[in-house]
Amino acid sequence: MSAPESYGPFAAARRADILAAFDVHLSAEDSLYESPERLALTRAEFASALVGARLPGEARMLLELALPDLTSARPATAHARLLLATVELLTGDVRRAEDTASTALTEFGRLGRAAWETRARDVLLRARLAQTTENGLDDGLRLGRPAQAAESGIEEGLLGxxxxxxDELEAAGWRSEADELRLFAVSAFVRRCGRGVGGLVVAQRMLDRVRDGSGCVATRLHAEALRRWVGGELAEALELTRRGFAESLREMSRLASETSPGDAAVRGATEPPQPASMPLPTDRHHDAMPDSGGFASASDGVSKVTEGGRPGGHPTTPPVPAIRMSRNFVTSTLGAVPHVRRLADERWRVSRVAEEIATLGLELAIRQESADDVLLWSERWRALVSGAEPVAERPEVLVELVRDQDALHAVVAHGDRVTLHGLGSLSAVTEAMVRIRYNLRRRNLRDTRPEGEEGLSPGLLRELSALDEALIRPLRLPPGAVSVVPTVALHSLPWSLLPSLRGRAVSVAPSAALAVTRREVGVPVVALAGPDLAHAEEEVAAVVGVHEKGERVPATRAALLEALGRAGIVHIAAHGIFSGRRPMMSSILLDDGPLLVHEFFRLTRVPPLVVLSSCDAGMASAPADGAAFGLAGAFLDRGARTVIAGIVPVRDDEAARLMVEFHRLLARGQSPAQALAGAAVATDVPGFACFGTG
Incomplete structure (x- = not known):
């Protein structure tokens, strides 16, 4: 891996945006329940911030709640519907995205919003392109024919x-969006046609428009890299991609330094505003498109109510260094501070440019079958999403999974040796994972085995063995602790149950950078027992007794937050609730109510080791590689070295037995991953995983 590159400050700025958005949203939910339409407008605005924070699933649910309460004749309804179409596209529901964008296009037409019709048509075309790539079909261009045979009719096809x-987007003032569509369209067709399709005349013309007209250096280099890829010049394309990525990092560094409204105001007085990527009126300050009728004008009154994050203007928590920007951004999500809002929009725009370039770099590296380059570009992408600073070190045995459409690949790194392996279909592996999780849930809930009969069912063992043959055995892993960096949904696979990994120290991390973080586990060890669990008290008493400096605290929000700020290890035996559609609303149930995931993002310090003896606490929503949203992911994001958590429902008595043995081995000096592997074998209790550094 190359020398580390800096992403952290930029990611911290984007995190501040979403924290502020949560402030406003939660306050509005409390104060506007008697004003359904105003609440719906706030939900739609919050959904825009969620998309920028890579939470499209949560954004989609909020928009589906908001739209029925919006008056159909108002511009805000069309804008919310267009945002929903964008979110549906991001979540892979491309057919629904096409239908929703078509409806938004009709609504903007009725309202006479010609400029916004071009944005709706943009999403509509992207949805059709996604279906073309997915199905291999194009009503206008038959991709199965040779490129030369298609040239004469290309202008009448989808690419045309x-x-x-x-061109319509550019004429309406959406220059950056026009370039994004051109690059997106050419990329989709190149992926479908493969390399060496230089005869696509329209594709070449589109790339010329971007290369010769874009005001962004990184975007121009991206276009030229695509041109070389279209011509089959992979090495040249990869070099141009590297240069484009470096330019995008420089722009990210500049934006990360603009952390105050004052800085943004100075920029606003001297530079024209850049269009953002989300289709909301408040995202822009464009001469041809006034904001009237959109979310901002309908929300001005709300911003006064929610100043400071709660009614009355009093912050619920004092400002702290890690989230100081959140105080500055607190009303920006409702359009009350336009220059600050534009700064957040610029971060969204430039991050999209960097992510698209990183995607191209990874694709090119895979096609060149260069294991080192695949690992490099995979880590670059993950760092963009997570903000975890890349490091030069590697775990003892690294298995990093990457995908190229439905093709799954693994990079294995051990010492100086890096190898690339093709593993077949990602969808087939995902389906096998779903079956394994289903059988494991049934096992833990006693649906498949009589009371008192331990072990895994024969059917589950067969599924695990089959997946092991497809996924792990071909890698020929050397001895040592294994760090797995999964892709998308495979974060929730019970890796340690696969026969080749059973009994080995196995950890799962969103990126290799988070798998090699080094920080000693310290003292004290603080434990708490949540309500309504028969064996939690016994478990906590045993855990405290194992460690020389163990102590117990009440299962209250205040006590837990205080313990997280001072302890070396925190052990939580409580009900965990994972929300797949709204992972930031996942929670731990305490005596005085639930503690939500997004509240952890305000912590300035968390223990090196957090143990979540809870059902589903290790589950994650992974909308992109490098992003694993959930309880365990929140602690890793805030700086925890390791999190031990359940990835399926776990029985209270079995969890207690496993955890006591885990802490005994931990107290003897074993690493968390070693202790968990040993405890799982000794107790025959499955369902827990080690996340982060093993």
Whole structure:
């Protein structure tokens, strides 16, 4: 891996944006329940911030709640519907995205919003392109024919429609969006056609428009890299991609330094505003498109109510260094501070440019079958999403999974040796994981085995063995602790149950950078027992007794937050609730109510080791590689070295037995991953995983 690159400050700025958005949203939910339409407007605005924070699932649910309460004739309804179409596209529901974008296009037409019709058509074309890539079909261009045979009819096909749509976007003032559509369209067709399709005349013209007209250096380099890829010049394309990525990092560094409204105001007085990527009126200050009728004008009154994050203008928590920007951004999500809002929009725009370039770099590296380059570009992408600073070190045995559409690949790194392996279909592996999780849930809930009969069912063992043959055995892993960096949904696979990994120290991390973080586990060890668990008291008493400096605290929000700020190890035996559609609303149930995931993002310090003896606490929503949203992911994001957590429902008595043995081995000096592997074998209790550094 190359020398570390800096992403952290930029990611921290984007995190401040979403924290502020949560402040406003939660306050509005409390104060506007008697004003359904105003609440719906606030939900739609919050959904825009969620998309920027890579939480499209949560954004989609909020928009689906908001739209029925919006008056159909109002511009805000069309804008919310367009945002929903964008979110549906991001979550992979491309057919629904096409239908929703078509409806938004009709609504903007009725309202006479010609400029916004171009944005709706943009999403509509992207949805059709995604279906073309997914199905291998194109009503206008038969991709199965040779490229030369398709040239004469290309202008009448989908690629020609995208070229025309991009021109309309540019004419309406959406220059950066026009370039995004051009690059997106060409990329989709190159992926479908493969390399060496230089005969696509329309694709070449679209790339010319970007290369010769874009005001962004990184975007121009991206276009030229695509041109070389189209011509089959992979090495040249990869070098241009590297240069484009370096330019995007420089722009990210500049934006990360602009951390105050004052700085943004100075920029606003001297530079024209850049269009953002989300289709909301408040995202722009464009001469041709006034904000009237959109979310901002309908929300001005709300921003006065919610100043400071709660009614009355009093912050619920004092400002702290890690989230100081959150105080500055607290009303920006409702359009009350336009220059600050624009700064957040610029971060969204430049991060999209960097992510698209990193995606291209990874694809090119895979096609060149260069294991070192695949690992490098995979870590670059993950760092963009998570903000975890890349490091030069590697875990003892690293298995990093990457995907190229439905093709799954693994990079294995051990010492100086890095190898690349093809593992077949990602969808087939995901389906096997779903079956394994289903059988494991049934086992833990006593649906498949009589009371008192331990072990895994024969059917579950067969599924695990089959997946092991497809996923792990071909890698020929050397001895040592294994760090797995999964892709998308595979975060929730019970890796340590696969036969080749059973009994080995196995940890799961969103990136290799988080798998090699080094920080000693310290003291004291603080434990608490949540309500309504028969064996939690016994478990906590045993855990405290194992450690020389163990102590117990009440299961209250205040006590837990205080313990997280001072302890070396925190052990929580409580009910865990994972929300797949709204992972930031996942929670731990305490005596005085639930503690939500997004509240952990305000912590300035967490223990090196957090143990979540809870059902589903290790589950994650992974909308992109490098992002694993959930309880365990929140602690890793805030700086925990390791999190031990359940990834399926776990029985109270079995969890207590496993955890006592885990802490005994931990107290003897074993690493968390070693202690968990040993405890799982000794107690025959499955369902827990080690996240982060093993």
């Amino acid at each position: 429609e995208c070229a025309a749509g991009a």
